[in-house]
Amino acid sequence: MPVVSTPYPPGTPCWVDLMAPDPQAAIDFYKDLFGWQGERGPDEFGGYAVCTLNGKPVAGIGPAMAMGDNPPPPTVWTTYLASADADATATKVAEHGGTLLFPVMDVGTVGRMFVALDPTGAAFGVWQAVDFGGAEIVNESGAVIWNELNTSDVTAATAFYKPALDIDISPAPEMPGYSMLKVGGKDVGGAQGLDNHPPGTPSHWGTYFAVDDVDSTVDAAVKARASVLLPATDTPVGRIAALRDPQGAPFSIIAPKPPQG
Template sequence: MPEVTAPYKPGTPCWVDLMTSDQQAALDFYRDLFGWQGEIGPPEFGGYAMCLLNGRPVAGIMARTAPEGQPEPPVSWTTYLASDDVEATGSAIADAGGAILYPAMDVGTVGRMLVAADPTGAVFGVWQKVDFIGAGIVNEPGALVWNELNTGDTDAAGSFYHRAVGLRPATIQGMDGYFSLNVGDRTVGGMQPVPEYLAAGTPAHWMTYFSVDDTDSTVDALVRAGGSVVQPPFDMQSGRMAVVQDPQGAVFAVIASPDSP
């Protein structure tokens, strides 16, 4: 089991969470789909639910809220990038042309965070650990396995993330138009133009991928539970994947790698 115990290097995707309209329904849905265990948290943390897989944290689920007079944010998954200093990262984001949506704030004693948008419009979070490093299991069925930026301008986005958080884009042989995102010599994510299979006008965004044992059976279970299919299962270089939507509208991907159990 690939448990994570050391802090994530700055720029590495380290956590994902879901903002949704019905928190309990989402907890039930992902429990049945991925085997997660979680419950609505205490009011002082806004009810934030920490979801566990085999006793280790894998994702968060929270009810969406909006400041008074503002529209509610969309139901969506958010990718968080690790930072050693969230304030310094926020300044770098602004200097590189990004926008700070929620300034740096303390999250109890577990860490500090902010939420920003890159110059192409993709929203992401930044996480500075104190007591909590992020996902405690990755690359296992039911856990986070990949984070991918879909954007309308890969040149602008690649330059921004390199300057702001140290993510270096690189071309991938045999995958025209697709870029790896790297921290040092390690690939930690991907970037591509917004895929054609997504609805026309889909804005730039970070896509969350979860590992599964069997893509087709997972998609079947999702549909039976009220979810829908955006892109049916298909084979690609890294395995068999599908893009799906949960019953409340959050889009994510599932993938079974060739070496999955």
């Protein structure tokens, strides 16, 4: 079991969450789809639920609430990037063309966070762990396996993420048109342009969850009122599909090819 027991290096995707108009319905949908456990959280955290797999945190689901003068957030999965100092990271994000959607805030005693837009408009979160480090299970069925930046301008994104978050973006030689996100020389995610997306798709971070069987997972999601954005398709890295949950949040699933050798 790929259990994370050490702190995430700064810049590494460490958590994903979903702010939904009906968080209980979202909890129920993903519990049934991925085998998660979860229930509405304490009122002091707005009812935010930390969903678990085999007793360990994998993702969060909370209510979509307005922050200050901003409207409620869109119903999307947000990728959080680890930081050792959220305030210092926020300063770097702003200095290099990013836009903070709200100031750095404490989340009880579990951590400090903010959400921002990169210069191409892709939203992401930053998480400074205190008592909570992030996902404790990754890269197995029912858990996050990949985070992907889909951007209108890969060059602009590359110029932003390195100085702001210490993430390198470099072309993947074996995958034309695709780039890898690297932290300390290690692959931590992917990046690509929007050429393969429908016209008008904005820059965004996407989340992939691992599953054992893509086709049966798609069938189960559709029966639960999800819609299909990309039918099950074979790729060099595994069989994938893209879905939109019943409240409109897009996400992807993959049954990865087993490692060779």
